[in-house]
Amino acid sequence: MALLEIEGLSIGYGTRNGLLRAVEDVSFTLEAGGSLGLVGESGCGKTTLGMALMGLLPPNGKIMAGKILFEGQDLKESTEEQWRKIRWRKISMIFQAAMNALNPVHRVGDQIAEAISTHRPEMPEREIMERVAELYRLVGIPVERIKDYPHQYSGGMRQRAIIAMALACNPRLIIADEPTTALDVIVQDQILKEIKKLQEKLGLSIIFISHDISIVAEVCEDIGVMYAGQLVEWGPKEAVFENPVHPYTKALLASYPTLMGERERLRPIPGEPPNLVSPPPGCRFCDRCPSAGKSCKSQAPVWAQVGPRHKALCNACS
Amino acid sequence: MAGSVQKRAGFKGAFLEGWEIFKESLLGRIGLTLILIFALMAVASFIPPMIDPMYHPMHGVDPEISFSTGPSLRHWLGTDFMGRDILSQLLAGARVAFMVGVSAAFMSIFLGTSIGMIAGYMGKAVDTMLMRLADMIMVMPTLLVVLILSSLFGQLNIWTIVLIIALFRWPGVSRVIRSQTLSLKTRPFIEAARVAGASHFRIIFRHIMPNVLPLSFLYMTFRVTSAIIIEAALAFLGFGDPGTVSWGMMLQWVWKTGHMFKAPYWLLPPGICISLITLSFYMLGRAMDEVLDPRLRKEADAS
Amino acid sequence: MTGEHIVEFEGVTKIYKSKASLFSRSSEEVVALRDLTLNIRKGEIFGLVGESGSGKTTAGRLLVKLEEPTEGVIKLDGTDITKLKGGRLKEFRRNVQMIFQDPYQSLNPQVSIFEAVCEPLVIHGIGNSGNRKEMVEEMLALVGLSPPEDFLARYPHQLSGGQRQRVAIARAMILKPTMVVADEPTSMLDASISAQIFNILLDMRERFQVSILFITHSLAAARYLCDRLGVIYKGSLMELGPSGVIIAEPRHPYTQALIDALPKFGQCGSVFHYGTLLAEERRGIEDGEGKGTKEFCPFFPRCRPARAEKCANAMPRLENLSPGHAIRCFFPARPSLQVETAGSSKCYYGI
Numbered sequence: 001m002a003l004l005e006i007e008g009l010s011i012g013y014g015t016r017n018g019l020l021r022a023v024e025d026v027s028f029t030l031e032a033g034g035s036l037g038l039v040g041e042s043g044c045g046k047t048t049l050g051m052a053l054m055g056l057l058p059p060n061g062k063i064m065a066g067k068i069l070f071e072g073q074d075l076k077e078s079t080e081e082q083w084r085k086i087r088w089r090k091i092s093m094i095f096q097a098a099m100n101a102l103n104p105v106h107r108v109g110d111q112i113a114e115a116i117s118t119h120r121p122e123m124p125e126r127e128i129m130e131r132v133a134e135l136y137r138l139v140g141i142p143v144e145r146i147k148d149y150p151h152q153y154s155g156g157m158r159q160r161a162i163i164a165m166a167l168a169c170n171p172r173l174i175i176a177d178e179p180t181t182a183l184d185v186i187v188q189d190q191i192l193k194e195i196k197k198l199q200e201k202l203g204l205s206i207i208f209i210s211h212d213i214s215i216v217a218e219v220c221e222d223i224g225v226m227y228a229g230q231l232v233e234w235g236p237k238e239a240v241f242e243n244p245v246h247p248y249t250k251a252l253l254a255s256y257p258t259l260m261g262e263r264e265r266l267r268p269i270p271g272e273p274p275n276l277v278s279p280p281p282g283c284r285f286c287d288r289c290p291s292a293g294k295s296c297k298s299q300a301p302v303w304a305q306v307g308p309r310h311k312a313l314c315n316a317c318s
Numbered sequence: 319m320a321g322s323v324q325k326r327a328g329f330k331g332a333f334l335e336g337w338e339i340f341k342e343s344l345l346g347r348i349g350l351t352l353i354l355i356f357a358l359m360a361v362a363s364f365i366p367p368m369i370d371p372m373y374h375p376m377h378g379v380d381p382e383i384s385f386s387t388g389p390s391l392r393h394w395l396g397t398d399f400m401g402r403d404i405l406s407q408l409l410a411g412a413r414v415a416f417m418v419g420v421s422a423a424f425m426s427i428f429l430g431t432s433i434g435m436i437a438g439y440m441g442k443a444v445d446t447m448l449m450r451l452a453d454m455i456m457v458m459p460t461l462l463v464v465l466i467l468s469s470l471f472g473q474l475n476i477w478t479i480v481l482i483i484a485l486f487r488w489p490g491v492s493r494v495i496r497s498q499t500l501s502l503k504t505r506p507f508i509e510a511a512r513v514a515g516a517s518h519f520r521i522i523f524r525h526i527m528p529n530v531l532p533l534s535f536l537y538m539t540f541r542v543t544s545a546i547i548i549e550a551a552l553a554f555l556g557f558g559d560p561g562t563v564s565w566g567m568m569l570q571w572v573w574k575t576g577h578m579f580k581a582p583y584w585l586l587p588p589g590i591c592i593s594l595i596t597l598s599f600y601m602l603g604r605a606m607d608e609v610l611d612p613r614l615r616k617e618a619d620a621s
Numbered sequence: 622m623t624g625e626h627i628v629e630f631e632g633v634t635k636i637y638k639s640k641a642s643l644f645s646r647s648s649e650e651v652v653a654l655r656d657l658t659l660n661i662r663k664g665e666i667f668g669l670v671g672e673s674g675s676g677k678t679t680a681g682r683l684l685v686k687l688e689e690p691t692e693g694v695i696k697l698d699g700t701d702i703t704k705l706k707g708g709r710l711k712e713f714r715r716n717v718q719m720i721f722q723d724p725y726q727s728l729n730p731q732v733s734i735f736e737a738v739c740e741p742l743v744i745h746g747i748g749n750s751g752n753r754k755e756m757v758e759e760m761l762a763l764v765g766l767s768p769p770e771d772f773l774a775r776y777p778h779q780l781s782g783g784q785r786q787r788v789a790i791a792r793a794m795i796l797k798p799t800m801v802v803a804d805e806p807t808s809m810l811d812a813s814i815s816a817q818i819f820n821i822l823l824d825m826r827e828r829f830q831v832s833i834l835f836i837t838h839s840l841a842a843a844r845y846l847c848d849r850l851g852v853i854y855k856g857s858l859m860e861l862g863p864s865g866v867i868i869a870e871p872r873h874p875y876t877q878a879l880i881d882a883l884p885k886f887g888q889c890g891s892v893f894h895y896g897t898l899l900a901e902e903r904r905g906i907e908d909g910e911g912k913g914t915k916e917f918c919p920f921f922p923r924c925r926p927a928r929a930e931k932c933a934n935a936m937p938r939l940e941n942l943s944p945g946h947a948i949r950c951f952f953p954a955r956p957s958l959q960v961e962t963a964g965s966s967k968c969y970y971g972i
Contacts, residue, residue: 214971
């Protein structure tokens with residue numbers, strides 16, 4: 001049984017102008033110990049998906065359809081009580097701009113301790129402090145720094161502290177939403193390697209959300225490409241990079257330069273993503289797609305199997 | 319960023335959108351309705367003297383009545399101690415309240431916003447000087463100063479009162495505008511204007527002011543309430559303009575002629591009006607707060 | 622006076638002093654730029670690559686005179702700009718413009734797109750109410766906002782980040798400046814949008830022969846966009862030269878570390894790893910004690926090939942390794958014998 005199975009998940013936001021269909025009919029599975037990268041432009045629905053997996057949708061967000069099967073149980077129907085038992089203990093999250101998630105007036109060690117004691121109230125204090133020290137060793141922060149305040153940490157250290165917080169209660173699944181924005185290149189590289197190392201060492205499963213496919217490639221085995229709320233391509237990273245099928249995936253990959261060889265002009269994708277309050281009936285990428293077929297505009301695309309685990313949502317690609 | 323996309327453009331668009339949000343606020347609707355009623359009253363204040371000179375709030379004396387009477391068909395709210403119609407006084411009072419409230423508020427906001435922007439933008443010596451001035455004025459009790467001035471110079475004209483209120487009330491808003499300006503000053507679009515070669519004047523009035531104005535308007539609603547109350551208090555204490563009929567003045571007459579407990583039809587209307595008009599402007603301000611601060615708004619439910 | 626260089630930095634130093642406060646007994650000094658010397662050629666796109674705190678943004682701000690240098694001289698087309706005032710300062714502003722990092726904050730939310738792009742024309746008295754609209758429309762079309770009439774009446778919050786940045790470019794270019802500073806123009810945009818912006822900058826250079834100082838943290842972006850680049854670390858240039866040469870043959874350990882750290886995907890297995898970064902910083906330099914007159918190479922604590930006898934006791938000078946390629950290092954890497962392997966041209970890098 002896979003650790004996480006998403007089936008036909010659709011999420012919408014209620015806005016002044018109508019229902020915004022942020023996520024539409026997304027399905028994928030994640031095995032225990034696996035790592036998945038969800039990639040797409042801002043507004044493609046990847047963050048919404050991440051929030052839904054933690055039961056953290058804002059009040060005007062709602063799961064319209066589908067299932068979230070975690071360890072066999074459908075989380076969609078969970079009450080707040082049930083979510084509290086799952087959050088941090090089974091599934092935890094590293095948010096975007098996580099560095100600002102640390103309270104500047106409390107010591108970092110205390111904040112991590114608090115995260116533990118909130119979700120494991122039965123743990124005695126001594127054990128909690130030992131666990132904090134263990135976490136620090138795990139993520140590579142010198143243990144002497146436990147008593148320091150956030151402003152005394154460098155950017156990279158703060159990010160490690162956030163990761164430590166996410167790992168505090170031994171979750172099975174971590175959702176990392178753009179965990180390395182605002183970090184310098186070298187620190188980012190160190191953090192990504194750290195995440196990968198921890199994942200392998202602890203057998204964690206990770207869903208890594210980013211707009212940048214190059215970052216995701218460092219950490220994840222599988223890649224899911226999202227566009228305008230839909231999953232448009234999915235597969236093991238090597239398969240997707242070697243043989244991208246969906247025109248959006250191809251266009252996304254073409255936005256990155258090489259370091260060697262001829263300096264060719266990058267060919268970015270023209271145009272803008274569609275309005276998600278009234279999305280087009282057919283393929284949502286149609287008007288930006290260089291290889292659109294005649295029926296693409298009116299007929300919703302269906303999944304085309306490209307390889308044993310590689311599929312693309314496209315009528316015109318095979 | 320989700321959920322806060324303004325659909326229509328510019329000031330007009332912002333206004334229309336703000337209006338939509340404003341309409342949803344119960345406080346805003348009640349406040350606005352009340353203010354409209356008072357505005358109607360103010361406009362209607364011109365009518366009674368036209369019907370019959372005896373209805374003139376100040377000079378109109380009923381030839382047949384020369385003392386305070388209760389409500390009747392002739393005088394819907396009764397008459398005061400001289401036989402003047404109370405209703406027309408009430409209507410005239412509404413006019414005065416608006417005049418005083420709005421002009422004093424407008425002047426103090428104009429002063430406060432300009433000074434706040436200049437202090438915040440120029441910084442250093444100019445800022446220090448202006449803010450020390452503001453501090454000095456802020457600690458002076460407005461009412462007391464006006465009372466002292468009145469006792470020195472005798473009864474003050476209504477416009478003098480308005481001016482004094484404005485001169486004493488600008489510091490509060492200037493502090494707020496100044497801190498808003500300070501935070502705007504470092505925003506990239508201000509730096510972009512500098513790099514483009516814009517003069518200080520242009521930056522203050524073309525770039526900072528439009529971003530600060532909504533806050534000014536919000537404070538203006540609060541200033542209206544305090545202006546009205548100050549004028550009413552002054553009039554009540556006997557320092558008002560004797561040639562103007564205001565609600566405070568009416569209360570003064572009730573009190574001075576010993577009718578406080580004898581003529582509720584005379585005592586209550588002006589008192590209720592003062593309370594209601596200040597309440598309504600306050601509610602307006604609160605509703606505007608919701609319009610201006612997106613975080614206070616309620617989004618529609620997903621259903 | 623015309624020469625080959627449009628911009629010259631000569632010994633530019635910028636020190637920020639923070640005033641003494643309740644929490645620190647004495648005022649603190651931060652040296653953002655130390656003795657920076659570099660030239661930008663006319664029509665060139667020059668990349669300044671560094672991490673946060675390297676001083677790259679400060680260099681850009683000094684060039685547009687948002688701040689003034691503590692020491693040193695900056696020249697625009699041969700003229701010293703540090704002392705400009707009044708009319709000549711305004712003239713300067715016509716020639717040097719800036720594109721800011723944050724597209725969500727660099728446009729006034731209360732000003733329409735038309736007004737934002739038109740403002741520089743108004744400030745400098747160019748055109749009149751008749752032809753300004755045309756000039757703005759032409760510029761908007763050039764940056765890819767088509768049809769331009771659709772955008773004139775809109776406001777920034779109605780545009781996406783990428784569109785806003787195009788407007789910022791249009792605003793910077795409408796005066797047809799000779800020099801534009803682009804301060805990390807894509808760091809707040811998605812990777813796919815970044816590529817669009819880069820191409821627009823290349824178009825601008827082709828069409829208007831404008832010189833561009835491109836400030837970035839990504840060597841891959843710099844290699845794509847720039848003719849020459851300089852790698853800056855803690856206020857000092859570490860390596861300087863043609864972008865192709867520096868990327869293919871980086872000689873400074875820091876440059877090599879930056880290349881190692883670039884996120885990448887594709888067939889990257891055969892890419893050479895320099896490994897010049899220490900996992901943990903070296904201890905053993907007492908800086909900050911007794912007001913450091915002690916000079917040392919700023920990269921020493923993290924540098925694997927460094928040797929304490931030289932690197933911890935003196936600051937290396939920026940010297941030419943070969944014509945046009947300068948480096949600040951006591952132990953620059955030997956020219957690598959690495960042959961470009963087949964896979965590395967199918968390896969793609971994050972920008």
